[in-house]
Amino acid sequence: MREQVKAAKRINILKLRSLLPTLTLIPLFAVWPEVAEAKEPGAEEIRFWLNNVWVLLAAFLVFVMHLGFAALESGLTRSKNTVNILFKNVTIVAIGLLTYACVGFNLMYPGEASAGGWFGFAGFWINAPANGMTAAYADGKYTYWTDFIFQGMFAATAATIVSGAVAERAKLSSFLVFSTVLVALVYPVVGMWHWGGGWLSAAGFHDFAGSTIVHSVGGWAALAGVMVIGPRHGKYVGDTVKPIIGHNVPLAAIGVFLLWFGWYGFNGGSVLSAEPGAISLVVVTTSLAAAAGVLAASVMSRIVQKKVDLTMALNGALAGLVGVTAGADVLTPFQAVIVGAIAGVFVLLAVIGIDRIKLDDPVGAISVHLICGIWGTLAVGIFAADKSFLTQLKGVGMTAVFVFSVSFGVFWLLKKTVGVRVSEEEELRGLDIEEHGMESYGGFQIFTLN
Amino acid sequence: MKLVIAYIRPEALQSVKAALTEAQVHRVSVTNALGCGAQKGYSKSYRGAVNEINLLKKVRVEIAINDDFEQATIDAICGAAKTGNIGDGKIFVMPLERCIRIRTGEEGDDAIG
Numbered sequence: 001m002r003e004q005v006k007a008a009k010r011i012n013i014l015k016l017r018s019l020l021p022t023l024t025l026i027p028l029f030a031v032w033p034e035v036a037e038a039k040e041p042g043a044e045e046i047r048f049w050l051n052n053v054w055v056l057l058a059a060f061l062v063f064v065m066h067l068g069f070a071a072l073e074s075g076l077t078r079s080k081n082t083v084n085i086l087f088k089n090v091t092i093v094a095i096g097l098l099t100y101a102c103v104g105f106n107l108m109y110p111g112e113a114s115a116g117g118w119f120g121f122a123g124f125w126i127n128a129p130a131n132g133m134t135a136a137y138a139d140g141k142y143t144y145w146t147d148f149i150f151q152g153m154f155a156a157t158a159a160t161i162v163s164g165a166v167a168e169r170a171k172l173s174s175f176l177v178f179s180t181v182l183v184a185l186v187y188p189v190v191g192m193w194h195w196g197g198g199w200l201s202a203a204g205f206h207d208f209a210g211s212t213i214v215h216s217v218g219g220w221a222a223l224a225g226v227m228v229i230g231p232r233h234g235k236y237v238g239d240t241v242k243p244i245i246g247h248n249v250p251l252a253a254i255g256v257f258l259l260w261f262g263w264y265g266f267n268g269g270s271v272l273s274a275e276p277g278a279i280s281l282v283v284v285t286t287s288l289a290a291a292a293g294v295l296a297a298s299v300m301s302r303i304v305q306k307k308v309d310l311t312m313a314l315n316g317a318l319a320g321l322v323g324v325t326a327g328a329d330v331l332t333p334f335q336a337v338i339v340g341a342i343a344g345v346f347v348l349l350a351v352i353g354i355d356r357i358k359l360d361d362p363v364g365a366i367s368v369h370l371i372c373g374i375w376g377t378l379a380v381g382i383f384a385a386d387k388s389f390l391t392q393l394k395g396v397g398m399t400a401v402f403v404f405s406v407s408f409g410v411f412w413l414l415k416k417t418v419g420v421r422v423s424e425e426e427e428l429r430g431l432d433i434e435e436h437g438m439e440s441y442g443g444f445q446i447f448t449l450n
Numbered sequence: 451m452k453l454v455i456a457y458i459r460p461e462a463l464q465s466v467k468a469a470l471t472e473a474q475v476h477r478v479s480v481t482n483a484l485g486c487g488a489q490k491g492y493s494k495s496y497r498g499a500v501n502e503i504n505l506l507k508k509v510r511v512e513i514a515i516n517d518d519f520e521q522a523t524i525d526a527i528c529g530a531a532k533t534g535n536i537g538d539g540k541i542f543v544m545p546l547e548r549c550i551r552i553r554t555g556e557e558g559d560d561a562i563g
Binding site: 234425428429433437438439442445 | 461464482484492493494495496507533
């Protein structure tokens with residue numbers, strides 16, 4: 001009996017619930033009859049929505065690359081510096097986004113006024129133009145805010161590259177000052193030359209998603225930093241190179257997988273629309289180049305080092321990715337394999353060669369981002385029929401001169417004033433305790449070998 | 451035969467090892483250790499709260515040597531581990547009764563060298 005009453009009540013409630021939406025619609029019909037017959041979005045509008053969602057999704061994937069950098073850099077360095085490197089990774093994302101909103105975006109995209117030029121500035125802070133939220137803003141590809149967030153995620157990646165190269169001895173405060181200059185001023189100016197409609201784009205230079213504009217900008221800055229700051233204590237004793245072994249290889253591997261994953265947004269999103277043919281080609285060339293990079297670096301590692309070194313295979317993946325970034329939209333899948341494989345060979349030779357000349361780069365950032373960034377940019381001139389090798393070379397050269405000299409100057413100034421590296425005692429004890437008063441692995445006893 | 455046990459700063463390990471090699475002392479055992487002495491420890495913070503660390507990370511180095519290497523070993527460790535600040539560590543030297551090399555069954559001075 002009781003069961004029946006309960007069941008009956010339940011049915012009543014269900015009926016009521018199903019009626020509710022209809023009930024709430026009644027006043028709408030009464031007051032705004034036009035809502036009921038809202039017009040279907042047209043094909044153009046649907047395309048605008050899809051494009052915008054894809055570019056936003058790509059921005060989120062580029063954000064994931066910061067997680068990849070954080071994992072890779074902390075894995076390839078010692079446990080006594082893990083808090084420090086993670087702190088740098090998280091603050092660079094923050095500094096990158098804020099400075100890009102303040103000045104970076106308007107330096108990089110100053111608008112028509114400076115088309116074909118070297119420098120332009122559209123004023124402080126981001127403000128959406130009148131048509132910023134409509135299809136008219138960018139040919140139905142994305143809104144103003146999407147444009148900003150996608151480009152802003154890119155900006156921070158250039159500074160993150162430096163953090164790995166100067167890890168384990170750079171002074172935190174000086175590094176943060178340098179990163180701010182790099183991400184707020186240097187990166188956007190170079191970006192403007194090409195993507196902002198400056199002189200490089202007028203000259204016919206092609207760098208699809210930033211082998212030069214992002215990766216070698218970070219790479220040149222990293223090289224300047226490593227040269228000014230000097231090697232880690234105990235890395236070069238006399239003429240011998242003493243390896244300083246990273247404390248967590250699984251973490252480094254996770255980092256590389258995440259970077260590879262994020263690269264689908266980095267390259268795929270750089271199409272700047274969801275045009276089916278273009279994004280699918282870019283994703284294929286990106287994947288094949290990374291795969292070729294892994295195998296080429298592994299084979300080279302077997303030949304040169306006699307055993308296959310996992311960190312070289314991981315670097316090979318990144319080398320292939322950086323290499324294909326400039327031409328992901330114009331290379332054929334087969335050409336992408338060649339570009340990736342050559343990048344994989346280059347990265348191994350560069351890691352060993354850069355160590356020989358006593359430039360201490362704990363994570364191989366210069367080899368991956370600078371050497372392979374240059375190679376990828378030049379490869380476009382070699383493989384793509386309508387691109388000029390000389391123009392590509394000019395872009396690489398001017399980026400080198402500008403970024404390296406400014407970075408070297410800023411690091412040198414910091415060295416002469418506040419200092420760019422921690423004391424030897426602090427370096428030996430670890431930056432975690434000295435700079436942060438924290439440990440990354442509380443409760444674990446970790447052997448401090450070097 | 452003597453057994454030398456030294457507690458040193460972890461960051462001094464590399465230079466101590468190099469100094470021992472220089473003094474022709476090639477056989478050492480190293481373990482992690484926690485200890486406290488006059489150095490009193492240091493403070494670290496976690497989520498805003500300060501945490502006093504009294505037991506400091508040290509490295510324990512054990513070396514079995516023949517008597518004629520005793521002073522050379524001590525000099526090597528002192529030279530390399532000394533910063534002049536509190537917390538450089540201590541060296542203990544004790545007589546060693548027997549020493550046997552497992553692989554060959556050799557005993558005494560031969561087994562140590």
